[in-house]
Amino acid sequence: MARRLPLAPSAFLFFISLFTPGGNAHAQPHVAATAPAPDLAFTVSMSEPHTHLLQVELLVRAAGPPGRPVVLLPAQLDLIMPVWTPGSYLVREFERHVQDFAATDADGHPLAWHKINKDTWRVETGGAAREARMSYRVYANELTVRTSELNDTHAFWNNAALLMYVNGNLRAPATLRVVPFADWQVATGLPTVEGQPNTFRAENFDILYDSPFEVSNFQTLAFEVRGVPHRIVIDGAGNYEPERLRRDVQQIVEAARALMGDIPYHDYTFIFHLRATGGGGLEHLNSTAIIHTRYGFRPDTTYREFLSTVAHEFFHAWNVKRIRPDALGPFDYTGENYTRLLWVAEGLTSYYENILLRRAGLISDKDYLEGRARDIQALQRVPGRRAMSVEEASFDAWIKYYRPDENSINSAISYYDKGALLGLLLDLEIRRRSQGAKSLDDVMRHLYNEFYKRERNYTPADFQRVCEQMAGAGLDDFFRRFVRGREELDYNAALNGAGLQLLTTAAPVNGRVVEPKAYFGTTLRADGDRLVVTNVPADSPAYEQGINANDQLIALNGQRIAPEGQRPAAEGQRTALDFFNARLAELRPGDEIQLTLFRQDNLRTFRIKLGTRGTESYRIGPINNPTPAQARLYETWLGAPLPKS
Numbered sequence: 001m002a003r004r005l006p007l008a009p010s011a012f013l014f015f016i017s018l019f020t021p022g023g024n025a026h027a028q029p030h031v032a033a034t035a036p037a038p039d040l041a042f043t044v045s046m047s048e049p050h051t052h053l054l055q056v057e058l059l060v061r062a063a064g065p066p067g068r069p070v071v072l073l074p075a076q077l078d079l080i081m082p083v084w085t086p087g088s089y090l091v092r093e094f095e096r097h098v099q100d101f102a103a104t105d106a107d108g109h110p111l112a113w114h115k116i117n118k119d120t121w122r123v124e125t126g127g128a129a130r131e132a133r134m135s136y137r138v139y140a141n142e143l144t145v146r147t148s149e150l151n152d153t154h155a156f157w158n159n160a161a162l163l164m165y166v167n168g169n170l171r172a173p174a175t176l177r178v179v180p181f182a183d184w185q186v187a188t189g190l191p192t193v194e195g196q197p198n199t200f201r202a203e204n205f206d207i208l209y210d211s212p213f214e215v216s217n218f219q220t221l222a223f224e225v226r227g228v229p230h231r232i233v234i235d236g237a238g239n240y241e242p243e244r245l246r247r248d249v250q251q252i253v254e255a256a257r258a259l260m261g262d263i264p265y266h267d268y269t270f271i272f273h274l275r276a277t278g279g280g281g282l283e284h285l286n287s288t289a290i291i292h293t294r295y296g297f298r299p300d301t302t303y304r305e306f307l308s309t310v311a312h313e314f315f316h317a318w319n320v321k322r323i324r325p326d327a328l329g330p331f332d333y334t335g336e337n338y339t340r341l342l343w344v345a346e347g348l349t350s351y352y353e354n355i356l357l358r359r360a361g362l363i364s365d366k367d368y369l370e371g372r373a374r375d376i377q378a379l380q381r382v383p384g385r386r387a388m389s390v391e392e393a394s395f396d397a398w399i400k401y402y403r404p405d406e407n408s409i410n411s412a413i414s415y416y417d418k419g420a421l422l423g424l425l426l427d428l429e430i431r432r433r434s435q436g437a438k439s440l441d442d443v444m445r446h447l448y449n450e451f452y453k454r455e456r457n458y459t460p461a462d463f464q465r466v467c468e469q470m471a472g473a474g475l476d477d478f479f480r481r482f483v484r485g486r487e488e489l490d491y492n493a494a495l496n497g498a499g500l501q502l503l504t505t506a507a508p509v510n511g512r513v514v515e516p517k518a519y520f521g522t523t524l525r526a527d528g529d530r531l532v533v534t535n536v537p538a539d540s541p542a543y544e545q546g547i548n549a550n551d552q553l554i555a556l557n558g559q560r561i562a563p564e565g566q567r568p569a570a571e572g573q574r575t576a577l578d579f580f581n582a583r584l585a586e587l588r589p590g591d592e593i594q595l596t597l598f599r600q601d602n603l604r605t606f607r608i609k610l611g612t613r614g615t616e617s618y619r620i621g622p623i624n625n626p627t628p629a630q631a632r633l634y635e636t637w638l639g640a641p642l643p644k645s
Contacts, residue, residue, distance in 0.1 A: 037063065037169050037171070037172035037173075038060045038061055038062055038063055038073065038166065038169065038172065039059075039060070039061040039062075039063050040058065040059070040060060040166065040169070040172055040173070040174040040175070041058070041059040041061075041174065041175045041176075041177070042056065042057065042058050042059075042163055042174060042175065042176040042177070043056070043057040043059075043176075043177045043178075043179065044056055044157075044162065044176065044177070044178050044179070044213075045057075045178075045179035046150055046155050046179070046180070046181045046215070047179075047181065049150050049151055049152050049155065049181050050151070050152055052139055052140050052141040052149075052150050052151060053099075053137045053138065053139055053140070053150070054137065054138045054140050054148065054150050054155065054157060054162060055135070055137050056135065056136055056137070056138060056162060056163065056164075057133065057134070057135045058079070058133070058134045058135075058163075058164065059131065059132075059133050060073065060077060060131060060132045060133075060134070060166060061130065061131040062129075062130050062131065072125075072127060072128060072129060072130055073125045073127070073129050073130065073131070073132060074125065074127070075124070075125055075126060075127035076122055076123065076124060076125065077122070077123040077125060077132060077166055077167075078116070078120050078121070078122050078123075078166070078167040079120065079121045079122075079123065079134060079164040079165070079166060079167070080119055080120050080121075080164055080165055080166075080167055080333070080334065081094055081095040081098060081119045081120075081164045082094060082119075082160040082161070082165075082209065082333035082334070083095065083118075083119055083333065083334055083335065084160070084333065084336075085146055085158050085160035085161060085209065085282075086160070086209065086210065086328070086329070086331055087146075087282045087283050087284070087316075087320070088145075088146040088282060088402070089336075089337075089342065089397040089398055089401065089402070090397075090398060090401075090402040090403070091335065091336065091398065092146065092147070092161075093118070093119075094160065094161040094162075095118055095119040097138050097139040097140070097148075097161075098136050098137070098138055099136065099137050099138075099139065100135075100136055100137045101113065101121055101134070101135070101136040102134070102135050102136070103123045103132055103133065103134045103135075104132070104133050105125070105129045105131070105132060105133075106129065106130060106131045106132075106133075111123050111124060111125060111126075111129070111132060112124040119334060120167070121134075121164070134164075136164075138161070138162050140155070140157060140161075140162075143156065143273065143275070143278065143291065144278070144280065144291070145280050145281055145282035145289045145290065145291060146158060146161070146282060147161055148161050148162060153216060153235075154184070154214065154215065154216030154217075154218075154235050155180075155181070155184070155213070155214075155215040155216065156212065156213065156214050156215070156216075156235070156271075156273065156289070157212065157213055158209075158212045158282075158289075159176075159208050159209045159210075159211060159212070159213070160209040160333065163176075163208065163209075165205050165333075169205075170204065170205045170206070170330070170333075171204045171205075172204065172205070173201065173202060173203050173204060174201070174202050174204075174205065174208055175193055175199055175200065175201050175202075176190070176199070176200050176201075176202070176208070177196065177198060177199040177200075178198045178199075178200075178213065178215060179198070180198065180215050181215070183217070184215045184216050184217060185215070185216065185217065185218060186198050186213065186214075186215050187213070187214045187215075187218060187220075187231075187233040187269055187271060188200060188211050188212065188213045188214070188269065188287070189210075189211045189212075189267070189268070189269045189284060189285060189286040189287035190202055190207075190208070190211045191266075206329065206330060206331060207285060209331075209333070210284045210285040210321075211284060211285065211286075211287065212271065212282075212284060212287065212289050214233055214235055214271045214273075214289075216235050218233045218234055218235045219233075219234040219242075220232065220233055220234070221234070221242055221245065221246040221249075222246075223246055223249075223250045223253075225250065225253045225254055225257060225263065226257065226263055228263050228265070228266070228267065228268070229267045229268075230249075230250070230253060230267070230268045230269075230270070231267075231268075231269055231270070232245065232246060232249060232270045232272065233269060233270065233271045233272065234272045234274065235271070235272070235273050235274065236272075236273055236274030236275055236294055237274060237294060238274040238292075238293075238294035238295060238296070238297060239294070239295045239297050239298055240274075240297040241297070245297075248307055248360070248362060249270065249307075249310055251360035251361065251362060252307065252310055252311045252314060252356055252357070252360050252362070253268075253314065254360070255356045255359040255360040256311070256314060256315055256317075256318070256356055258359070259352075259356070259359070259441055259444070259445075260318050260444065260445060260448060261445060262448070264317060264318065264322055264452075265285070265286035265317065266286070267286060268286050268287060268314075268317070269286065269287040269288075270287070270288055270290070270310070270314075271287065271288065271289040271290065272290050272291075272292060273289070273290070273291045273292070274292055274293070274294040275291060275292075275293065275294060276293065276294060277293065278291045278293070279291050279292060279293065279309075280309075281309045281310075281312065281313040282313070283313045283314075283316030283317070283320060283321060284321070285317075285321050286317070288310075288313035288314060288316070290306075290309055290310065290313060292306050292309070304357065304362070304363060304367075307357055307362055308353045308354060308357060309353075311352070311353040311354075311356040311357055311360075312349055312350060312352075312353035314356075315349050315352050315353065315356060316349055318444065318448055318452075319344075319345060319348060319349050319352070319444065320345045320346075320349070322448065322452040323444065323447045323448050323451060323452050323458070324451070324452070324457045324458070325339045325341035325342070325344065325345050325457060325458065325459075326339055326341065326457050326458065326459045326460075327339040327457075328341075328345065328457070329457065336398045338395055338398070339394060339395070340391040340392075340394045340395050340460055341394055341458075341459075341460060341463065342393070342394035342397055342415045342419070343390040343391065343393065343394050343415040343418065343419035343422065343483070344419065344463055346415055346416050346419060347390070347415050347416055347417075347418065347419010347420050347422060347423060348419060348420070348422075348423040348440070348444075350416050350417070350419060350420035350423070351419070351420040351421075351422075351423025351424055351427070351440075352423070352444075354368055354371060354372075355368075358638060358639065359639065364640070365638040365639065365640040365643075366643075368638060369500070369619075369620040369638075370619070370620075372421075372424060372620060373502070373618040373619045373620045374618070375417065375420060375421060376421065376491060376502065376618050376620075377617060377618040378417065379413075379417055379418060379421060379489075380618075381537070382409055382413060382414075382417075382537075383409060383410045383537050383538040383539050384408065384409055384410055384411050384412045384413045385413045385418065385486070385488075386486055386488075387410065387411050387412070387413075387486070388411065388412050388413045388486065389413075389483065389484055389485055389486050390413065390415055390418045390419055390422065390482075390483055391460070391483055391484050393412060393413050393414065393415040393418070394415045396412075397415065400412050401414065401415070406534060406535045406536075406549035406550070407535070407549070408535070409523075409535045409537055409538075410535075410537065410538040418489075421489060421491075422482060422483065422489070423440060424494065425478075425482070425489060425490075425491070425493075425494040426440055426443075426467060426478070427439055427440035427637070428494040428495065428497050428498055428633075428637070429471065429475070429478065429493075429494055429497070430442075430443070430467065430470050430471045431497065431498075431633055431636070431637060432494075432497035432498075432633065433471040433472055433473045434470065434471055434472050435629070436629075436632060436633055436636055438470040438471065438472070439470070439637075440467075440470075442470045443463075443466050443467055443470050446466050446469070446470070447462075447463070447466060450466075464476070464479050495620065496623060496630070497630065497633055498630060498633045498634040498637055498638075498642070499622055499623055499626030499627075499630035499631055499633070499634050499642045500620050500621065500622060500623065500634070501620070501621060501622070501623045502618060502619075502620055503618070503619050503620070503621055504617065504618055504619075505617050516589055516612040516613070517585070517589070517612070517613070518584055518585075518587040518588055518589050518591060518610040518611075518612070519540065519541060519589065519610060519611045519612050519613045520540070520541060520542055520584055520593075520608065520610060521536065521537055521539075521540020521541050521542040521543060521611070522534075522535070522536050522537075522540065522542045522547060523535045523536075524553070524577055524580070525577075526575045526576050526577045527552070528576075529554075529560075529561070529562050529576060530552040530553065530554055530561070530576065530598075531552070531553040531561055531576050531577060531580055532550065532551070532552050532553075533547060533548065533549050533550060533551045533552075533553070534549060535549050536548065536549055540611070541608055541609060541610055541611040542608065545606065545607075545608050545609065546606055547595070547597075547606065547608070548599065550599075551597045551598070551599050551604075552597055552598040552599075553580070553595060553596075553597045554596055554597060554598060555594075555595070555596035556580060556583055556593060556594070556595060556596075557583075557593055557594050558594065558596075559583075561576045561579055561580050562576060562579065584610075587610060588610075589610055589611060589612035590609065590610065590612075591609075591610050592607055592608065592609050592610070593607070593608050593610065594606070594607055594608075595607075595608055621643075621645065622642055622643050622644060622645040623645065624645050626642055630642070
């Protein structure tokens with residue numbers, strides 16, 4: 001990971017920056033400050049929420065050794081705004097929202113300042129100041145779990161998107177005082193400063209940046225697990241049942257604690273934003289922020305999706321926040337922090353989100369297996385699984401995962417999706433090889449005890465070694481083929497150990513063979529009376545016969561593809577997409593269709609021979625005549641008897 005040196009005008013430091021690996025004159029390594037860390041105190045206020053501008057003030061006061069006179073500040077103070085926030089691996093350039101920067105000394109006299117690069121403000125103290133006061137405003141009008149929003153109903157922010165740090169002082173403690181609008185409440189995972197209302201403290205900036213804030217008239221639900229307080233902060237109305245929500249979240253927490261054997265925090269805050277649209281979650285040290293649709297708590301299928309997000313973000317309290325991959329902490333906030341282990345950090349967390357729901361009694365073993373069959377089906381329909389390994393997907397997250405385009409389906413894979421399935425395969429492989437004595441749970445506990453508790457990050461080699469230790473056998477073939485390599489995952493090799501098998505539509509279902517369906521092979525979205533192609537998988541008939549992303553389909557076999565209202569009501573399809581899919585459903589593999597489309601401004605006609613998808617749907621079911629060992633493995637894994645075939 002590239003580090004950053006204190007910025008200075010000397011030719012010597014410039015020389016060092018040119019020859020530091022990965023370094024340049026813009027992003028240089030951090031080094032420990034030789035002088036005592038200054039006192040750092042932030043104030044965040046929101047007096048005009050309709051402007052979406054959060055007001056930030058930073059007081060930097062020189063501090064000397066105990067019993068000695070207070071020293072002066074350096075001649076120059078470099079204030080740096082992070083360009084990304086941990087947990088979301090993309091440079092987001094938070095500094096672009098900063099405006100109205102100003103600096104004064106203790107007497108209110110202006111201090112000269114200028115920017116030296118995109119994310120650094122240099123304040124000239126002249127070497128004669130004991131304190132400096134910087135102020136600026138940040139435009140906050142984007143509600144995601146990674147960004148910030150201020151309006152007349154609430155304020156939410158991630159500190160990495162709001163607060164600058166003094167270069168060389170990331171390890172320094174800081175306080176943050178919030179001045180709420182009106183009578184709004186304040187919620188965060190940071191501890192309070194005794195006797196100072198709405199004032200919080202952080203031991204260092206990694207903790208400060210890992211503690212989001214919600215300020216509003218939110219609702220609160222509370223519970224305890226093993227005497228540790230937890231609270232659910234809910235901003236926005238929705239169709240949730242408060243007691244059921246509180247109970248279910250508590251069961252998830254208890255299941256995770258039972259798995260890991262420890263609670264690594266003094267308290268925990270769940271921040272839920274309920275909105276008309278949107279979604280997602282972001283983990284933090286002792287909190288999480290989650291966005292969910294306000295009416296997405298019913299039916300149970302959508303409620304379970306919400307609970308899986310809760311379980312995912314909460315399990316990160318161990319996996320990532322404390323069990324840290326090689327490059328993920330301490331952080332360089334000025335650029336990318338590369339690791340090949342996001343498939344473990346995120347993918348295994350995705351695996352455990354559903355395991356936790358099962359262990360909490362919130363889904364059945366049947367629900368669990370149906371979900372994993374859908375996951376397998378989704379992965380097998382992504383041609384990019386053959387073009388990118390899961391380690392490569394982890395490393396390239398900074399340029400690919402958060403910036404998908406129409407070709408991503410053919411060139412990339414999600415380390416979440418494939419990582420979750422690798423977690424399933426690894427868990428079953430360890431259980432089988434150890435004859436049920438060990439599991440992936442033991443891997444996670446070992447990483448927690450031997451790396452987090454010893455203040456170490458783990459490497460890819462460490463992770464493989466711990467898995468092999470628990471399996472009692474070498475797993476290099478597994479990691480070479482499926483983690484570092486791009487081979488197809490061998491699902492049945494793992495599932496068979498638990499008396500299960502992966503079945504497709506090519507196999508009989510209830511004694512009947514399902515007929516294959518005609519396959520065109522594009523993802524489409526309706527745009528008025530046209531259908532727009534969003535992507536074309538590389539192994540589809542559409543791809544092989546010339547259909548492109550952004551083509552606009554206007555006619556099928558000479559008939560206009562039109563939404564309801566432009567066709568007789570008896571057609572019964574409400575959108576152009578409904579109409580198109582209904583016509584395809586009437587056809588068989590091998591049939592030929594004529595497509596009329598616009599490619600940019602040019603009218604084109606294509607004749608497409610429809611194909612077939614031999615694995616139209618997947619299911620996981622029991623094998624015939626399982627052994628007692630297979631049945632025991634299933635029961636210890638999913639906590640239920642193995643179903644009969």
